[in-house]
Amino acid sequence: MAAILEVKNLVKKYGENTAVNGISFTITEGEIFSLLGPNGAGKTTTISVLSTLLPPTSGEAMICGYSVTKNAMDVRKSIGVVPQDLALYDELSAWENLSFWGQMYGLGGKALSSRINEVLELIGLKDKAKAHVRTFSGGMKRRVNIGVGLLHKPRLLFMDEPTVGIDPQSRRAILDSVKDLNKEGMTILYTTHYMEEAQELSDRVGIIDHGELIALGTQAELTRQVGKTDTLILHISENDDPEALAKTLRPIKGVTRVDVIDHTLSLIVPEVEKVLAPVVSKATETGMRIASMEIHEPNLEAVFLHLTGRALRD
Amino acid sequence: MKKIFLIGWKDVKLVFRDKAGLVFMLVAPFALTLGMGLITGNLGSSNNSVISDIPVVIVNQDQAQIGDTLVAVFQSDDLEELVDVELSDDPAYARTLVNDNEAAAAVIIPDGFTESILAQEGASQPGGPVKLEVYSNPTRPTSSGFIQTVVAAFINQVEVGRIGAEVIITQLLENGYIQPQDVPVYAEKIGAEQAILAGNQNVILVVGITPTGEVVEFNPLAYMAPGYALLFLMYTATNAGRMILVEKREGTLPRLLVSPTTATQVLSGKMVGSYMTGALQMLILIAASTILFQLIWGDPLAVLILILASVFGAVGWGMLISALIKTPGQAASVGSAMMLTFGILGGSFFDLGALPDWVETIAKITPNYWGQVGFYTLALGGGLAQIVEPLLALTIMGLVLFIISSRLFKQRGLIEAK
Numbered sequence A: 001m002a003a004i005l006e007v008k009n010l011v012k013k014y015g016e017n018t019a020v021n022g023i024s025f026t027i028t029e030g031e032i033f034s035l036l037g038p039n040g041a042g043k044t045t046t047i048s049v050l051s052t053l054l055p056p057t058s059g060e061a062m063i064c065g066y067s068v069t070k071n072a073m074d075v076r077k078s079i080g081v082v083p084q085d086l087a088l089y090d091e092l093s094a095w096e097n098l099s100f101w102g103q104m105y106g107l108g109g110k111a112l113s114s115r116i117n118e119v120l121e122l123i124g125l126k127d128k129a130k131a132h133v134r135t136f137s138g139g140m141k142r143r144v145n146i147g148v149g150l151l152h153k154p155r156l157l158f159m160d161e162p163t164v165g166i167d168p169q170s171r172r173a174i175l176d177s178v179k180d181l182n183k184e185g186m187t188i189l190y191t192t193h194y195m196e197e198a199q200e201l202s203d204r205v206g207i208i209d210h211g212e213l214i215a216l217g218t219q220a221e222l223t224r225q226v227g228k229t230d231t232l233i234l235h236i237s238e239n240d241d242p243e244a245l246a247k248t249l250r251p252i253k254g255v256t257r258v259d260v261i262d263h264t265l266s267l268i269v270p271e272v273e274k275v276l277a278p279v280v281s282k283a284t285e286t287g288m289r290i291a292s293m294e295i296h297e298p299n300l301e302a303v304f305l306h307l308t309g310r311a312l313r314d
Numbered sequence B: 001m002k003k004i005f006l007i008g009w010k011d012v013k014l015v016f017r018d019k020a021g022l023v024f025m026l027v028a029p030f031a032l033t034l035g036m037g038l039i040t041g042n043l044g045s046s047n048n049s050v051i052s053d054i055p056v057v058i059v060n061q062d063q064a065q066i067g068d069t070l071v072a073v074f075q076s077d078d079l080e081e082l083v084d085v086e087l088s089d090d091p092a093y094a095r096t097l098v099n100d101n102e103a104a105a106a107v108i109i110p111d112g113f114t115e116s117i118l119a120q121e122g123a124s125q126p127g128g129p130v131k132l133e134v135y136s137n138p139t140r141p142t143s144s145g146f147i148q149t150v151v152a153a154f155i156n157q158v159e160v161g162r163i164g165a166e167v168i169i170t171q172l173l174e175n176g177y178i179q180p181q182d183v184p185v186y187a188e189k190i191g192a193e194q195a196i197l198a199g200n201q202n203v204i205l206v207v208g209i210t211p212t213g214e215v216v217e218f219n220p221l222a223y224m225a226p227g228y229a230l231l232f233l234m235y236t237a238t239n240a241g242r243m244i245l246v247e248k249r250e251g252t253l254p255r256l257l258v259s260p261t262t263a264t265q266v267l268s269g270k271m272v273g274s275y276m277t278g279a280l281q282m283l284i285l286i287a288a289s290t291i292l293f294q295l296i297w298g299d300p301l302a303v304l305i306l307i308l309a310s311v312f313g314a315v316g317w318g319m320l321i322s323a324l325i326k327t328p329g330q331a332a333s334v335g336s337a338m339m340l341t342f343g344i345l346g347g348s349f350f351d352l353g354a355l356p357d358w359v360e361t362i363a364k365i366t367p368n369y370w371g372q373v374g375f376y377t378l379a380l381g382g383g384l385a386q387i388v389e390p391l392l393a394l395t396i397m398g399l400v401l402f403i404i405s406s407r408l409f410k411q412r413g414l415i416e417a418k
Helices: A043-050 A072-078 A092-105 A109-124 A138-149 A168-183 A195-201 A219-226 A242-249 A272-285 A302-310 B002-016 B019-040 B063-074 B089-098 B111-118 B141-174 B180-200 B221-250 B252-257 B264-290 B300-324 B327-347 B359-365 B367-379 B384-412
Strands: A003-012 A017-027 A032-034 A059-061 A079-082 A155-159 A188-192 A204-209 A212-217 A231-234 A255-259 A264-269 A292-297 B054-059 B085-089 B105-109 B135-136 B207-209 B216-219
Touching: A003 A188, A017 A043, A017 A204, A032 A195, A043 A155, A043 A188, A059 B384, A072 A264, A079 A138, A079 A204, A092 A109, A092 A138, A092 A231, A092 B002, A109 A138, A109 A168, A138 A155, A138 B180, A155 A231, A168 A188, A168 A195, A168 B327, A168 B367, A195 A231, A195 A242, A195 A302, A195 B002, A195 B252, A204 A219, A219 A302, A231 A242, A231 A272, A242 A255, A242 A264, A242 A272, A264 B054, A272 A292, A272 B207, B002 B264, B002 B384, B054 B063, B054 B089, B054 B141, B063 B085, B063 B141, B085 B089, B089 B105, B089 B135, B105 B141, B105 B264, B105 B359, B111 B216, B111 B252, B135 B141, B221 B252, B221 B264, B221 B300, B221 B327, B252 B264, B264 B300, B264 B384, B300 B367, B300 B384, B327 B359, B367 B384
Parallel strands: A017 A212, A032 A188, A032 A204, A079 A155, A155 A188, B054 B085, B054 B105
Antiparallel strands: A003 A017, A003 A059, A204 A212, A231 A264, A231 A292, A255 A264, B105 B135, B207 B216
């Protein structure tokens, strides 16, 4: 697949403060690429530079073969942007908002009306088309905000933390629509500080912190950096003694650590499949009842922790 | 061009859907005019005036029936509270009083004025035209305009009488009731009666004469209504400037700037939106006051052109605010202060003639001043030719402010995405 976005040594400084510090990455056509990092990591600044809103201090980025510094108009025609903060006119209806923004992208006439209907269908607000945006819930506004970015069918869509501050149901709808758009062939650059979203959506992930891209790759490639360590979580009955069970389980070969929190035991194990049978057996021998069990494989949270020494939401 | 209009039209829709904004834009100026109309008793009538004790110097070199009658009109009980008459024999002295701002106007009735209107002995037709001079004080446009109107009303009455007399005498001659040698005697007699009749007209029902000769009444509300309309036009203009900062804060401005729309198109669209909003506001206020207060604003075309020029000047100031100020809150504060200051300076609250000269000089930077001068001139019967100066001043004001604002926007990167 051809690269639709190429970023080379991109730097953005505000006076003495360096918001983006020499990041480089590429996105190939048809993939979902997530920039994962905590608040203030430089995600929004990166999007702002790539969408031609801010000039880079140095470095270069090419989108669909156009330079963001030299061919801004061509870049803007190729991209769609869903900003982190809602950027809509509250006193206009959903239809009027979409119509206005569609015309800003050169759409008009029947093609515009038809496309607005498609987008309203996609974001699930067809029955609210004529209602003023100010009457919408936060989640509905978010969906209109996304709809505006999709109107002109951009080749590359920038989505900057599109699920911040909304209810789980709306978040679910947005994540599903991102997947649907990608299935239709749209390339997506998605920024988030929610590890779960990056894990669910992304073909590849770039982890950004303090303006630097500290890791880049598929989820498998990234978790391999942490090493193969699974976590086995055991929930036991409230009548049983967790400390006694922990004492029994620690000697098992392959268990490297056991932590107890209330009636939950957390076992760190290199290969969960090799310790599962002895753990259940020991519990049964000691007369303890395992109420439920969870197996956690290494995730992006662990990768971030491994690389920075901090949790993602710090 | 289409995008510029779309951005502008979107702004117009947003403003007219903002109920609080509409109160300021339309309800407040209308309520103020209504209130002032009730207080001064001028609502729907024209029998009173808020203007009083206008100093006027009259030089009567005519010393004949019509000149004397005009002097008598100014000294009549009807005008007693309105004008403060000083009589003089010296035109130069009268002009000096005006130049020194001690008089709002000098009315110089030339020698032979009556003769120019009435046929004299030995002539069957009136004498040639003689110029009656109303030397106006430009720093007191309202007061001097009033004096001009009184004179114009008197002359109009005399002219009507003269034409009537000519018709009567011609018919008497044709029917053989009088002989040609009797014409001067009859003309003088009829003319004197007409002059007295003209003097007896209620001149306080001030009338202006339009260039087409159409007679219009002047209602003092026609001074207040444009004053308040211009005052709240400044609100609209400064608020529209603030809207650029609001759009920046709300994220819609950055969103516009990442669409295939140039920064120049965005800025032009915002200006067009402000302009259309201001023009609509003025048109609505003028239409409503015409219908409800029976105000006569004057020549419709000239009024329309003056509206467009006034809005242009006002929007220029709004743009300058948004180019200089960083936050919508600051812009609102500065805008309110500017609206009130310009309203006071520009004569929205009282006649500028009551203020010192230096204040009026400063007032010329305001669109309120020029708009007020223009609307007043039109209400008194003037046409496009009489408001060239205000139109030019407002247009130049708007242009200069737009150029300065555009440069500031560019320098500060407020609107430039890259």
